[in-house]
Amino acid sequence: MAFCLGVLSGWLSAVLPFFQSDNSPVGPVSQDYISWLGAIPFLSALAGTFIWGNLSERYGRKNTGIILGIPHVIMYSIICLSHNQTAVLIGRVIGGISNVGCLMCVNLYVKEISSNKMRATLTNMLSFSMTVGTLYSFLMCSMFSYDVFNYSLLGISISYLFLFSMLPESPVYLIKNELTEEAKRALSWLRATRDRSLIEDEIDELKCLFLNKTSISLVDIFKTKYYLKTMGMGVFLHCAYLNFTGFAVLITYSTQIFQKLSGEDDVSFYNIGFALLQIVSGISSFFLADRLGRKFFMLFTLIISSSILCSLGFYNYFQMHIDFYIPIPVILVYGFMFMFCTVGQPVLYIFYNELISSESCNYIISIMMLIKNLGWFIVCKLYSTLMLWLKVYGLFWMYGGLCIVITIIIAVWIPETKNKSLRQLKTELQCDDKSPVDNDALVINADNSDNTNHV
Structure with a gap:
């Protein structure tokens, strides 16, 4: 599902050369239609914000995971069977419904089936798999036709439904529902062992890590x-880190941006390099993201990103031309993406995990997803209008300036979370009211960190 989400995000940039050709598979398209294609999945994602978490708690992680694949099967069936512009747009709307569910439920499933030793690594595989999906889109569209590309995605989506149904249910969900024997069988399969003592020990460990007795409501x-x-x-x-820094626009409209920066029509080579760089960055993040403080890495990323974006603005404003195998503006975009995917984005997710207590996580993450997807929709829909008003250089200057504003707010408002317990953070934030951030919550938050003082 993470792979399919990566494809969903990069699909427009990948197929845009087909739409811009004389033999467009959906007929001549306007810039307004392109902006809707890029933005609409994030608008329909809002509909599933508060649904997927409840489904996973009521019907299980596995069943919810299977349901998540159905919108993708429907979307690619529509896109494969019809070349009508309205039908393609409707397909993108349907596919976007599972957007939030993928980030919430698949991440939860992977987290709950992983051993302590591998939990952080396998959780980080979510963003890495999304990048692989984007790379797949660019590679397929550079080698095959529009129809072959979409039929391959339909085949992958159907295969997902079949293969995921063969996996066991999350042991944590089974324990929560007092199905201990089934949980033991699931763990025996997942750990490839029949050692009863090891299974019993891990059952007890999962109860300590995930089963918080404190419950709260949205109110x-x-x-x-x-x-x-x-x-x-x-x-x-x-919202701000992913939407107002230019990250969302670069992911969604990389083809158009590379065309404007390089002055070339065929930018498939740059797009493939763009996706490969994200994969390299994702691998690098496993070694770098936990080295220094979360706040330091976020500020460092934003400052470097602002410098890169402002440099891009000046380069285009003065219409500089420096001969090189890869145009300088493309190299600068690569630098921006490398910073974001190596430390910026991974550290952001580590920060959430350390800051937000487990009993409030479901509600807060849902609200975060709601606002983030709304912001992504707005910035992607406004992209063509802003590009028309501000030109390329003005757009980059705007994002560079917003990076500085976000930097100042983080420096003043956001605490450091590395090597701090939730109780320490609560004191630092001057929250003296009574809330269920107790020892149970502190234990649950320990599962994503190697630092024992979280417990």
Whole structure:
């Protein structure tokens, strides 16, 4: 599903050369239609924000994971069977419904089936798999036709439904529902062992890590100072960091941006390099993301990104031309993406995990996804209008300036979370009201960090 989400994000940039050709598979397209194709999946994603979490709790991670694949099967069936512009747009709307569910439920499933030793690594595979999906889109569209590309995606989506149905249910979900024997069988398959003592030990460990007896309602998020502050920080970072820095626009419209920066029509080579760089960055993040403080890495990323974006603006404003195998503006975009995917984005998710207490995580993450997808829709829909008003250089200057604004807000408002427990963070944020951030919550948050002082 993470792979399919990566394809969904990069699909427009990958197929844009087909739409711009004289033999467009959907007929002549306008810039307004292209902006809707890029933005609409993130608008329909809003419909699933508060649905997928409840489905996973009620019907299980496995069943929800299977349901998540159905919108993709429907989407690619529509796109394969019809070349009508309206039909393609409707397909993108349907596919976007599973957007939030993928980030929430698949991440939860992987987290709950992983051993302690591999949990952080396998959780980070989510963003890595998304990047592989984007790379697949660019490679396929550079070698095969529009129809072959979409039929391959339909085949992958159907295969996912079949293969995922063969996996076991999450042991944590089974334990929660007092199906201990089934949980033991699932763990025996997942760990490839029949050693009963090892299975019993891990069952006890999973109960400590994931089964928090404290429960809260959505209203408690707005009544409790700690929850409210952490929600505000999470919403701001998730929305501003991904949407108002140019990251969302570069991911969605990489083909058009590379065409404007390089002055070339065929930019498939740059797109493939763009996706490969994200994969290299994703691998690098496993070694770098936990080296220094979360706040330091976020500020460092934003400052370097602002410098790169402003340099791109000046380069285009003065219409510089420096002969090189790869145009200088493309290299600068690569530098921006390398920074974001190596430390910026991975550290962001580590920060959330350390800041947000487990009993409030489901609600706060849902709200964060809601605002982030709304922001992604807005910036992608406004891209063509802003490009017309501000030109290329003005757009980059705007994003460079916003990076500086976000940097200042993070420096003043956001705390450092590395090597700090939730109780320490609560004190630092001056939240003295009574809330269920207790020892149970502290234990649950330990599963994504190697630092024992979280416990």
